[in-house]
Amino acid sequence: MALITLKQALDHAKAGGYGLGAFNVTDITQVEAVLDAARRTKSPVIVQTIAGASAFGADELFWDLIMRTVDHYPEIPIVVHLDHGPDAPTCRRAIGAGFSSVMIDGSLDPVTHQIASFEANVEATAAVVEYAHGLGVSVEGELGTIGASEDGSNRREIVLADPDQAVRFVAETGVDALAVAIGTSHGAYKFTRPPDGSMLHMDLIDQIARRLPTTHLVMHGSSSLPADLRAIINAHGGALPESWGVPEDEKARSTKLGVTKINQGMDSHMAWMAAMRTTLDADRLSADPAGSIAAGRRGMTDLVAERMAIFGQAGHAGDYEPSPFRRPAAMPLLG
């Protein structure tokens, strides 16, 4: 089974009334961590990565290793997804590597990084949908803009999604899944106080879901930034400022309102970093990185497994039929 498309996974999740976490990976042992959590909890899973945002020197090497790692987990339904593809060429590279799903983020102009017009977003997204669907690959688009850059390094203006535009966007692009900006931000710095309805617009999800009952909604920037992990990181040399993310109960509630894909980047990185820093501090005589990297991997597995239980995907790995999706047979080496 292993590789399935995002649409297959989210259709199952919607029918089953549960959400699927999409966990960002930046290193191959993080891929192992996420897939180990899926195996432990018998969960279908979405592994996602952002082009250029890994520990590897070249996306092509990392992406090829992700695909090979998937083959080691034949009993788990796995979506390999490109997160925040900035343009069509990047999406085509990911599809060429064998990814079963891509996100084209047409909400920002890929050259100027300014907020793109609705029409420009539609045009960029529709072109990727046409190419990807021709190869059986799912596509996620984005409407409105989510705070902070994809890797969390820069703040950016939040523009909330508009329900009328969401209906038009889906009709004109044909996306399988839609990221809707509801006030969340990417990265390790989100809200300056626990979020309430003036900051986290769960009502927008409800409004959009009612008008697009067959489109899958995606919540980005939905890490909760656990205070205990921040305390461990900061006790071992880190300096993360206090910040609040999306509470676990709000994430679970979002799946009842119509969200089927819950993007989680930072929490699993924090679990990784907390375990790694603790191990490095405890063994100052070691020069071999394997021990601290392995500790990070185990810490990440534990956190991802907890989230899989909260989102409701745990126990659903056996629900899936074998997928007809196959990665391209003759994959040219790129880059």
Ligand SMILES: [Zn+2]
């Ligand atoms: Zn995002």
